[in-house]
Amino acid sequence: MQRRSLMLAALAGQSTLALPAIAQPAARQVRIGWLTGQRQASIAPYLATFREGMAAAGYVEGRNLTIEYRYGDEDISRVPALAQELASLPVSVLMVQGVATQVAQLGLKIPVAYVMSADPVIAGLATSLAHPSRNMTGLTFMAAELNSKRLEMLRDIVPGLRQVAVIGNPEHAGEELERAASRETGQRLGLEVTFNATRSIAELERALRGIAASRSQAVSVFADGFALQHRQLLADFALQHRLPLISGWSLFAEAGALCIYGPRLRESYRRLAYYVDRMLRGAQPADLPIERPTVFEFVVNQKTANAIGATIPQHLMALADRVIEGEGGR
Amino acid sequence: MPHALPPRAFAMPLTPRLQLPRPRWPRPRLQRLALPAGLARLLPAGLARRFGLAMVGLVGVLLVGTGAVNMWVTYAEATAGAVQVQREKAQAAAERVAQFIEAIESQVGWTTRAEWARVSPEQRRYDFIRLQRQVPAITDLQYIDGNGREQLRLSRLEPDVVGSGQDFSADPLFSRAVAERSWRGPVYFRRGSEPYMTLSLAHVGRMPGVTAASVNLKLIWDVVTAIRIGQAGYAYVTDAAGRLVAHPDMSLVLRETDLSRLPQVARAIANGDATPTTVLGPDGRHVLSAHAAIPQLGWIVFVELPRREVLAPVWASLVQTLVLLGFGVLLALLLGGWLARRMVGPIRLLQASAQRLGEGDLGQRISLESQDEIGALARRFNAMAGRIQEAQETLEAKVVDRTQAVTQRTAELQEALEQQTATAEVLRLISSTTYDLEPVFQKLVETAARLCQSDRTAVLLVEQGRFRAETAVGFPAAFGVLVKRIADDVASFEGMAALPRAVRERRVIHYEDIAAMPGYPRAPIELGQQRTVLALPLLRDGVAAGAMILSRTSVAPFTERQIALAGSFADQAAIAVENVRLLAELREALARQTATAEVLAAINANPGQLEPVFSTILDKAHALCGAEVGALFLVEGDEMQAMVAHGYPPHITAELMTRLRTGGRSERLRAGERLVHTLDLAAEALPGTLDALVAGCGVRTSMVVPLREGDRLLGWITANRLRMQAYSEAEIGLLESFAAQAVLAVQNARLLAELRERTAEAEHALDDLRLAQDRLVQTEKLASLGQLTAGIAHEIKNPLNFVNNFASLSAELVQELADALTAAGEAVPPALREEVTELADMLRGNLEKVVQHGQRADSIVRNMLAHSREGGGERRQVALNPLVEEAMNLAWHGARAEKPGLNVTLEKAFDAAAGDAALFPQEFTRVLLNLVGNAVYATAQRGLRGEPGYEPTVRVGTRALGDSVEVTVRDNGTGIPEAMRKRIFEPFFTTKPAGEGTGLGLSLSHDIVVKQHGGSFTVESQEGAFTEFRVLVPRIARETMGEA
Incomplete structure (x- = not known):
């Protein structure tokens, strides 16, 4: 009798386990690009914050995330070539630090998430903060x-x-x-x-x-x-x-x-990970309004x-x- | 094939406690059921299929029934629970959002003091900056003076503007605020993206100015995301027009999403019906949506939980029920099929064989190797068939032999045509008449008399040691007397009389003249007037079944030929007798087989039911064995009870049907005797016994045949005759075979009962499982409440510090103001001084309240944090009694400090053997403080009722209980009503009026005792009499519980 009830319990347990689990972020391998016109040293502290934000969303570099880094080393003229190079790798999402205006002119097909000091509306990257255009969106530092x-x-x-x-x-x-x-x-x-x-x-x-x-x-x-x-x-x-x-x-x-x-700034770089996460999950950049620092x-x-x-x-x-x-x- | 009844009541005499529902299925539908090939193989048609289907049906109906009820209850609970929880969550969320705005308002509020109009612009700017610093959500601040002119504007993004003088007097942020003290503007979206709202507050005093603040509502995001709704639920806020103000997905807010077309939003805007409903959420999934309005803002807070999450327990329950159902049906199918196959196969084989035997196929044998009762039956059947076949063959052979002999003789005695014809006639008669001996004997006697020239001829048969005259020719009328005389005289077959001697010596006796033989019995000579006598035995297998006598009234010896002829007649008579005997045996055997088949049919027709089977067995056994009365008994321990009785008068039947002590003849069965056979019960029965009672109905010869299962005595069958006639071995064998069938029926019934028991056990296990699940859900609920509490506490702590600090600071400032006023002396007009003093006093009073309530809030927050904290301090061995005493003193002084006039007696009832226990001393002290504090409070509350003679008493006791120690706190206060007792351990539940308790004390104590110490915490109470809390903690920390 005891064995029987144990068996029943085991059966019941199995059936409970078989229920669909709540969906977790996909653990598939993703590759994203990081493009800046600056030197590595200048941007390192904020990059770390960005990585923290990605880790919080479930992406850990080296495990399920590969970031391709491209630095313009203060030479803006190199930016278009670096952007094209990243686009042809290809990468799922391209992050652009600072040089979004230059990248926008290339008309890349991949979604772009940016942080920039300038106002994206004035820079012509969006018709309004709520409606980014050109397959690009992100944060402004104002x-x-x-x-x-x-x-x-x-x-x-x-x-x-x-x-x-x-x-x-x-x-x-x-x-x-x-x-x-x-x-x-x-x-x-x-x-x-x-x-x-x-x-x-x-x-x-x-x-x-x-x-x-x-x-x-x-x-x-x-x-x-x-x-x-x-x-x-x-x-x-x-x-x-x-x-x-x-x-x-x-x-x-x-x-x-x-x-x-x-x-x-750290808040903004951390928030950048949110945009990347949403785009990796298929969101259109046009659906993600540009955020200003709070x-x-x-x-x-x-x-x-x-x-x-x-x-x-x-x-x-x-x-x-x-x-x-x-x-x-x- | 016997027509079987549909499965009927399963109630059995053996297990009366099982009363199961009767599935009433119309039989035709059952037959139409087309079983899959595999199932059909497992469940052959007929008994097995019905057996299997009955079990599947039974188990299925039970499981589907309980499962459906279970599902329904789970569904109703889950839905009702979720609806209730959602409604409360919506309310709580609305309050938190409202508090967010109110907190900002109250912060802005301290720039509205009356003298603010008179402070320097620098000071104003300083105050505004401090305000900005404290409230991150405020982006812009404006001060507009009493004339509606802007005097100061501060922004986080743009340079400050001082004294612009811009006219705001017509703007609602000024006009409405002045009219209504405060004004909350509509939500607007800066640059079409970020939600903002303007708050403006009028200042105190005449011609009040206004402080206006632009609040960035993006920061409500923190509040909205902190609201946890189940696992995947969320909360969002819309304004009165349905525009999204806050949502965990910020991007929806920043796109200025209009949700007014969502049905739940439309409904909330239209009529405010707050019943949670299932609708499509903003992301298109089905959700359970609840909402609550924030009337002061005109906003609506929605709380939505995916329906899938609400229904998760229902799905789990459904899957579980289905698995159990499938398992139960499979088990029933296998068990039913197996049992039926075990039982039906052999029975079928027997049945078919009996049928073929009945049709004349005497070579029929049953190949059944099993050692059970059916096997025994089959072997008996085989033996019987063998005997019949043998008899038949012998008979046939004999007939052939005789025919040949006669034919031969006929050929030899060509000339004796008459003899031949006569012999042929006799033979024809023999072969044509099979049942009736009379015409055969008549013909034989007549022919023999004629052919052998006998004056007197007769055939007599021996029956039970006596002669019986069958047919006689030529005797005077006194032949019957003569036969009787012969019978009497030669009862012992002794002496020289021809007939007995022929029988005794089994040879022909020929006396020439019996009259000349001295000592010859006189009767044949005198009554029969016989002289020459020829007696021939009717021999059959060396046994004389009777004799034939031919005699002459004169002395004339019979010739050799006549003797031989008479011998042949005697042989023919013997053949005829044997023939009839064999036929009778054959008929009897067939009758037995028929009876056996009927019993099997009864078992077949009544699965699990014993009474009809027993009844059939008893009737058939009695009918076949020539018994008139009897009963079938079952024993249980040393008690017996008749299951069926036959032939008894009603009162005896009733007596037998009750439970009786075993004794008398049954004890001999118990001792292992094969059976008890009593020739005359009337002579042997002891007075006062059951046997005597039975004998009283006229029973003479009585037979008791046991029902045995291995060595175990299950009961017995009695077969009683109302005459004195011993049972033959054949009858005894027959009774034993019926007894074996009865045992088989009992075993069948037992197997069925066991199956039902298993089903009941499975059901019980299901109940246990459900209970465990409910407990788990409750535990989870409490745990999530704790997390929520911690979150809220952290959120509140920082703003609260500001409130407290600035309130204290402000109180000092007010004091400074008063001092300054005093210093000014006569310089200030008395009227103004009076007004200022009054305002200052009012302010000081208000600030005291702020400080007091701020400290209370602070203590609540600290308690909440402590509540969610994991562990605390160090666990070590502590002497219990001193710890408890210290806690008592602390609690007493604390209570005295709060209420100086407190009147309560504290009693100690310490167990000196309480010793040490592994405790977190601070935490445990906290539990005791809380309990004693509550107890004192309860007595004080009761004291307020003014009952005469009431003596408030609180008793604290300790007790050593081996591996654990117990602390009890008992008061004779108000007691806890039954309805509240269940909830007292829930966080935030308090019976004290607002302001006197946080509602966390008992919840905390419960966590400390149960989770931290691995102990137990119980309460006993009677309303208006007493309350006793009982804390039980282990002496030694258990590894698994201790640090959890």
Whole structure:
């Protein structure tokens, strides 16, 4: 009798096991492409965040995910060839960091997920944020708008601010928009904004020497891969000349810039994995609206502030999400 | 083939407890059932098929019945449960979404204080930045002064604007807020993508300004995704027009999706009927959808769970039922088929053989090797057939022999034509008359008398040691007397009288003159006037079946030829006698076979039913053995009971049908005797016994034949005669074969009963399985509640800290304000001072409430976190009594601190042997604190009723119970109503009024005792009398439970 009930139980158990399980992400092998116009070193921290996002969605590089990396190494002209190369491998989804505008002109058939500083609507990549076009969609960092906010912050930090030096890489897509926004805000706030184009390290060093010699009271650096790569140089320069320096991404503040204000990039790169996951599951890019950052951060390096004798006004300190103090600076 | 009845009642005398439903199937439909070839082979037609189908039908009906009920109950439970849960989840989700907005509003609220209009623009900007910092969802903030002019605008994205003076007085964000204190704008989509909404709050005081905040509703995503609905369920939010505001799939929201055409959304907008229904969800799957409105926002929150998930337990149950059904049917089919094949095959063979034998095929034999009763029957059948065949062959051979002899003699005695003719006549008569001896003897006697010139001729047969005159010619009228005299005189076949001597010596006796023989009996001489006497034995296989006598009234010896002739007549008479005897035997054998076949037919027609079978067996046994009365008994232990009785008066039958102690003759059967044969029961029965009772009905000769199964005595058959006549071996053999058939029927019935028992067991196992499943579901439910609690607690903790900190800060600020006012002294007009003081007092009062309730909320959150925390502290051996005492003291002081006038007696009932136990001391103390606290509360509540003479008492006791220790907390408070007792261990369930309990105490305690300590936690209570909680924990941590 006992054996019989055991047998029944076993049968019942089997039948329960046979019920269809809830579908899990397919564990099939996928290959995606990663394309950037920058150097590997500049982008490495964010790439790690992207990989974390992919892992959370169930894709682990080396197990069921292969990422083909292509770096333009600061040479935008190489981007189209690299994109074509990735497309012909082929890859299921192409991720484009920064250079979406260049890739868009190629008219690739594969879906593209991008992150870009510029506004995709202005860049012509979408008719509206809700309706991306050209088989491409992704996230924007809204760099252009925030430059105005940064200039305002510099004005609040430096009493009697008159002249601000802006450093930007003209080869960075959307840079002209940032420049226009900065110029327009400068006029509104009564500031004299001087623009320094830096395409290479040589140009950067030359620009810094120029700024040191000028009457610039503060520096605003457009956040892009090139600047990020040389953030230490920029921060040390500002510290040496006791110039308040502001930029857009928290890595700058960690390197010693006085403060930064901008989106939490890591959030955006993590979110990029969501787009890739949806496209791998067959979603059309046109059905995935472009997202703008929701969370912005204001990071102050108090150590730098102390060193250059700058005082962050109380109302700005209230906004600070993070204050870097003590010996930490990098 | 005997016509079988459809399966009828299965109730049997042996197992009266089994009362199963009777499937009433019309027989024709059963016959029309076309079985597949394989099944037909397994279940041959007739008994086996009916047997198998009856079992399949029985098992099938039972399983389908229970399965259907099971399914229905599961379906109803799953649906009803899901509907209830969905409705509650929708409500809870709506509250969380509403809280999200209300939390923002309350944060914005602290920029609306009356003096804010008077603070410096810098301070305002500072306040706004702090607000932005605290509430990530706020993108833009505006301050509009009492005249509707914008004084300050802050944005996360754009430079701040100070004193723009833009006119907002006509804008609803100003006008509506001033009129209604606060205003919640409609949802709008920035750049056609991101959902936003404007909140504006009017300030305190005269000519109030307004603070307006643009809220990025994308952040509700965090709230919506945190709402867990089953495994694949989700929640989403639409505004009053059905536009999607929040959804776990952000891309739907950012595309400004309009869901108003979804039926559930349309219905919710139209009439607000909140009953969950099954509809197509936004992604096209069937879902169980529930919704709840957020009236203050005009939004609707939908909660949807895939129907497949709702119905998952139903499908599981269906599959399980089908597997069991299939298994049960297969088992029934196999068992039924096997049993029927075991039984029917041999019976069929027997039946067919009997039929062929009846048709005259005497060479028929049954090849049945089995050692069971049917095998025995077959062997008996073979033996019987052999005997019949042998007799037949002998008969035929003899007839041929005789015919040849006569023919030869006829040829020899050509001249004695008369003799030949006569002989031929006799022979013709013999061969034509098979049953009736009378004409044969008549002819023989007449012919013999004529041919042998005998004056007196007669044929007498020996029957039971006595002569019986069959036919006589020439005797005077006193022949009958003579025969009787002869019979009396020669009863012992002794002496010299011719007839007995011929029989005794089995040879022809020829006396020339019996009158001249001294000592010869006188009767033949005097009554028969016989002188010369010739007596010839009727020999058959060396036995004299009778004798023929020829005598003359004068002395004239018979010639050799006459003697030979008479001898041939005697032989013919013997042949005729033998012939008749053989025929009688043949008829008897056929009658027995017919009876056996009828019994088998009865077994066949009544599967599992004993009574009709027994009845047939008894009737046939009695009929064939010449018994008038008797019964068939079954024994159980030392009790016996007649199953059927035959021929008894009703009162004796009733007596036999009751349960009686065995004794008397049955004990001899029990002792192993083959049978008990009593020649005269009336003489042997002891008074007062059952035998005496039976003898009282006129029973004389009585036979008791056992029903044995191996060595076990199952019962017996009694066959009683109302006359004194011993049973012959043949009759005894017959009775034994009927007894064997009865045993077979009992075994059959037992097998059927066992099958039913197995079916009942299978059903029981199914019930157990279902119980276990229900318990599992309950456990899962509690576990998911715990996870949910942890999630909510984490979400709440951060904003709560802000609330608490800023409330404290604000209280200090109010104090500073009061101080400043005092310092200002006469500089402030008294009227203004009064107003400010009043406002400050009001603010301070409000802030105290905020602090008080904030701390309460904080304690709830901490409890919730503790609730979901896994383990805590270290498990170690702790002395129980001191721990309990410490906890009691703590609880007492705690209660006293809360209510100074507390009146309660705390009693200790500690077991000195309680010793140590492996505990997490902090956690266990927490359990005790909670229990004692609850107990004190319950007594206080009862105390409030003002019952006279009520003495609030709480007793805490410990007890050593071998491997475990027990702690009891008993109070004589209000008690817990029956209805609530089941729910008290659920998180957030509390009987205390709002504000006095979190509803987590007992739930936490339960988790600590049961999950953490591997103990048990029970409650006993009587409303208005007492409540006793009983905590039982093992002394030594069990590995499997301890750290789980």
